[in-house]
Amino acid sequence: MSEQNTTAEGLIRLSAADLAEKLRAGEVTAVEVTQAHLDRIAAVDGGERGVNAYLHVNAEEALAVAAEVDAIRAAGGAEAEALHYLAGVPIAVKDLIVTVGQPTTAGSKILEGWHSPYDATVVERLRAARMPILGKTNLDEFAMGSSTEHSAYGPTRNPWDLDRIPGGSGGGSAAAVAAFEAPLALGTDTGGSIRQPGAVTGTVGVKPTYGSVSRYGAIAMASSLDQIGPVTRTVLDSALLHQVIGGHDPRDSTSLPEPLADLVAAAKTGNVEGLRIGIIKELHGEGYQAGVENRFNESLQLLKEAGAEIVEVSCPNFQYALGAYYLIMPSEASSNLAKFDGVRYGLRVLPEEGPMTIERVMGATRAAGFGDEVKRRIILGTYALSAGYYDAYYGSAQKVRTLVQRDFEAAFAKADVLISPTAPTTAFRLGEKLDDPLAMYLNDVATIPANLAGVPGLSLPGGLADEDGLPVGIQLLAPAREDARLYRVGAVLESLLEAKWGGPLLAQAPDLAAAQALEAQEAK
Amino acid sequence: MSTDTILSFEEAMEKYDPVLGFEVHVELNTKTKMFSSAPNVFGDEPNTNVNEVDLGMPGVLPVVNKTAIESSIKIGLALNCKIAEYCRFSRKQYFYPDTPKNFQTSQYDEPIAYDGYLDVELEDGTVFRVEIERAHMEEDAGKLTHMGGATGRIQGADFSLVDYNRAGVPLVEIVTKPIEGAGSRAPELAKAYVAAVREIVKNLGVSDAKMERGNVRCDANVSLRPHGRERFGIRSETKNVNSLRAVEHAVRYEIQRHAAVLDSGEPVIQETRHWHEDTRTTTSGRAKSDADDYRYFPEPDLVPVVASREWVEELRATLPEPPAERRKRLKADWGYSDLEFRDVVNAGVLDEIEETIAAGATASVARKWWMGEIVGRAKAADVDPGQLGVQPATIVELSKMVEAGKINNKMASQVLDGVLAGEGTPEEIVEKRGLAVVSDDGALLEAIDAALAAQPDVAEKIRGGKVQAIGAIVGGVMKATRGQADAGRVRELILEKLGVTA
Structure with missing residues (x-):
């Protein structure tokens, strides 16, 4: 086993925790681990049928960081002792998060070629932990979408079926982890952009409590909803990564002041005995694919058998959550995206004719630089904030937000953790919903309430849907600041499911390299 | 326009x-x-x-x-x-x-x-x-x-x-x-x-x-x-x-x-x-x-x-004295009359006078300079007095020079013009413009001798105890030195010369 795991093919399939152990034991070097992932990226990410999870690969810097870790470890002594547990374990970063030394595009033409002069706080923390950054991952432009098809740099493909979407907006991070192009990735979740891609790619994704992870350096879509979180293949890996990136940051006023709980310990000491797990009546059943419902019920059964008490809770105001979200999010986005005007950085487009005034340059830049979905949301948000409409739209949406928060409070009075399917369906086909924004928005119906209330959510693989053999996600929700509960319950459910499957769900995924090779053959 | x-x-x-x-x-x-x-x-x-x-x-x-x-x-x-x-x-x-x-x-x-x-x-x-x-x-x-x-x-x-x-x-x-x-x-x-x-x-x-x-x-x-x-x-x-x-x-x-x-x-x-x-x-x-x-x-x-x-x-407890109360206090501290103080306030030079006093000038000297010299210049230049850029230290330096008899008031005013024109520090301007009071007794004695010789009748009167007549002789000396003599010193020397005690 150990022999096989130190081959390149074996290394990329290891969890971050296993890699960390092997690195500490000296069974493998950080350079070998990093190179194995870079090789995998080279093998499966590019080309017409490539996954296209990465917008930028940061090979040179990643290898240099890995080499530093190896040198420190080889030298031994205090510095080696002080190395972070995850030192040398590589990671991919969603291209919405700014990084020095690599481009940051937000998936948009308007930032093509832009290099940030500063690192996001989470990136600083990755660097402090000496985790090599493999590159920047694809996303829907400015994180606006549920399929990664709204990226200005082409869609990402789902490693389970290259003709299907990997979810969004963080499809790149989820696909990279699912395709073994990275053991870990960072995502951002405004309405489900970490959890829904996790669900449809068979990976784990966590949206921490709002304020648990600093947003400094995450290009804002909707400030009051955005949260950075881990994208991994195991619950423990998510806890490990959350522990690296989380905790107070004086540069983010909305960052929580208190220290993080021991999330890793929570993931390692999972237990559901006597725990009340609440099924949210409004978040399953009608509108949910049969195969999704089946896997959801199966998870409930496993938890029950493990000693959890399953209760039903009702959150009647969740029916308004999607509507409120599509007023608050575009309102904040319309304001947050105003800075992209061609004056100080990024794309600048001059009007083809007529006077060269600042207004016309800004207009031409934004017309050329933003894609349709971004424009749609800017227009929606601008309208919702306009004098005379503010109360009816933004104001009402804020009231709904309060009602959703109250629903959560009532539900958490009856249950310690809530549970639902993460997304109503498995991965749909590329292009299937591109021309139907409302159908696209419905993908996030189960994930949005957590963002509106600021509570944490975790999605983990719940098995494959009977009808299409594609991954189904199970979502766990906990009260604000109780992220540890998600890891405690998630780890138990994960181990119960894996025992049932006889290994990780991703072991059942098709052999990507072989599939691509076959397709290439057929194409000839 | x-x-x-x-x-x-x-x-x-x-x-x-x-x-x-x-x-x-x-x-x-x-x-x-x-x-x-x-x-x-x-x-x-x-x-x-x-x-x-x-x-x-x-x-x-x-x-x-x-x-x-x-x-x-x-x-x-x-x-x-x-x-x-x-x-x-x-x-x-x-x-x-x-x-x-x-x-x-x-x-x-x-x-x-x-x-x-x-x-x-x-x-x-x-x-x-x-x-x-x-x-x-x-x-x-x-x-x-x-x-x-x-x-x-x-x-x-x-x-x-x-x-x-x-x-x-x-x-x-x-x-x-x-x-x-x-x-x-x-x-x-x-x-x-x-x-x-x-x-x-x-x-x-x-x-x-x-x-x-x-x-x-x-x-x-x-x-x-x-x-x-x-x-x-x-x-x-x-x-x-x-x-x-x-x-x-x-x-x-x-x-x-x-x-x-x-x-x-x-x-x-x-x-x-x-x-x-x-x-x-x-x-x-x-x-x-x-x-x-x-x-x-x-x-x-x-x-x-x-x-x-x-x-x-x-925060309320840390608030400084309100300006109205401050004015009441400053008026008492400085000993200005109602009219003098109101003029100072209306001229908008309260802060400037306070700073000048803080820099070492007496209350009356500070008022004399700001009200007598600077406010008028500001009016002429059509700006607020504070905008002229006169430093409190400059005023203190000028008033010290006057007190020390190095220059007289008239010269000090000229030096201020020089400072405002950016010609340098008061010291440098006195030097450059050659404004120093003539205090070389030798040069003064010569001028005194000449003045006494020119008006022997006046000299006689002074010798006779009519000291108030001395103004004519002092005036003659000042004229001869083009105003650069220290009038006080001139007076002393004349009395000494004539053997009269004032």
Whole structure:
């Protein structure tokens, strides 16, 4: 086993925790681990049928960081002792998060070629932990979408079926982890952009409590909803990564002041005995694919058998959550995206004719630089904030937000953790919903309430849907600041499911390299 | 520049009743900016005091400067305002390149301070109460410089340069309620109000309060209504009137202009006006309606400001003596008469005299210099006395030279001219202009001998005990030395020479 795991093919399939152990034991070097992932990226990410999870690969810097870790470890002594547990374990970063030394595009033409002069706080923390950054991952432009098809740099493909979407907006991070192009990735979740891609790619994704992870350096879509979180293949890996990136940051006023709980310990000491797990009546059943419902019920059964008490809770105001979200999010986005005007950085487009005034340059830049979905949301948000409409739209949406928060409070009075399917369906086909924004928005119906209330959510693989053999996600929700509960319950459910499957769900995924090779053959 | 017709002020006052309103922006002198850790420093190279937050780079977040909040609360307290227990920032949205995020973070419907008043003393001692609507916090914009045009304005310019050093500098905007009942004293009240605000923020130590640097900027709203009518007329807002004299003149001009418009039967246009110091007129800026839609909404990147009552009381306890009480104290300390003190206050040199005394001058010397020398020069130059740039240390140095007999008063005045002309330090100017009092006894004795010889009858009288006759001899010596002799020393030497004791 150990022999096989130190081959390149074996290394990329290891969890971050296993890699960390092997690195500490000296069974493998950080350079070998990093190179194995870079090789995998080279093998499966590019080309017409490539996954296209990465917008930028940061090979040179990643290898240099890995080499530093190896040198420190080889030298031994205090510095080696002080190395972070995850030192040398590589990671991919969603291209919405700014990084020095690599481009940051937000998936948009308007930032093509832009290099940030500063690192996001989470990136600083990755660097402090000496985790090599493999590159920047694809996303829907400015994180606006549920399929990664709204990226200005082409869609990402789902490693389970290259003709299907990997979810969004963080499809790149989820696909990279699912395709073994990275053991870990960072995502951002405004309405489900970490959890829904996790669900449809068979990976784990966590949206921490709002304020648990600093947003400094995450290009804002909707400030009051955005949260950075881990994208991994195991619950423990998510806890490990959350522990690296989380905790107070004086540069983010909305960052929580208190220290993080021991999330890793929570993931390692999972237990559901006597725990009340609440099924949210409004978040399953009608509108949910049969195969999704089946896997959801199966998870409930496993938890029950493990000693959890399953209760039903009702959150009647969740029916308004999607509507409120599509007023608050575009309102904040319309304001947050105003800075992209061609004056100080990024794309600048001059009007083809007529006077060269600042207004016309800004207009031409934004017309050329933003894609349709971004424009749609800017227009929606601008309208919702306009004098005379503010109360009816933004104001009402804020009231709904309060009602959703109250629903959560009532539900958490009856249950310690809530549970639902993460997304109503498995991965749909590329292009299937591109021309139907409302159908696209419905993908996030189960994930949005957590963002509106600021509570944490975790999605983990719940098995494959009977009808299409594609991954189904199970979502766990906990009260604000109780992220540890998600890891405690998630780890138990994960181990119960894996025992049932006889290994990780991703072991059942098709052999990507072989599939691509076959397709290439057929194409000839 | 302006082609507006105006009525005489007297005629305008006969027909109409002015209503005023002021928005005074005070730049706080915090070490760092309102929402970023970049330095808040005036006058540095463009775009050096900026970081990623000030430039509105992707991904940045604001963090409120706690000192700025404290300063704002202090201003609110000094203006007798209520302090909000809980208030938020909002985003005021408009696209303009001096605003890096294309929105200004500002307080909108939840100001930190509200419902206050300020008692303003006019020149004759009349006290006029100005009601304060609110004082709210916001950030300053960058500075645009329009290049290539003749006027320095955006119209006709080829391109514009932007300096973001000022972007994000903390501001407190103080807004009055409509000020009614000032009548013909409206221009005087305008000046006195802004002077009082400036004095308060300076006294609090929360702003450098230099109007010439834009630390205190005034937008003056003026409207007229016929006497006896309650409803306000349509107002104009003259932006950035940045000296006390200009505030007075701008209000006066707008009253005269409005009166002429109303007399012609035309409606006054609601608009912003630009003030022109050179012609002392205003010109039309942009049309402004109350329907300007800034799409305000609460700033989601900031948490609400919570000002606990304990904190507010702690800050109240640190407030310095209010200016009115300070004036009472200074008057007693300095021993000026009522008239002398009022003249000092009206001339706007109270701070300057205090600084000069602090630098080592006596109260009477400080007053003599500021009132006797500098105020007149400021009037001639048509600027506020403080704007001439006379340093307290200069006055102390000059007065010491006079006391030491190195120069006389007349020369000292010439030296001051030299200092103002940038010729150097007083010492250097005395040297360069050859102004030193002739105190070489040898040279003086020669001149004395000559003067005594020229007027032997006078010399005889002095010898005979008529010492008061000495003036003629002293005058002769001074004439011979072209005023450069120390008259006191000359007198001594004459008496010595004639063997007379005074």
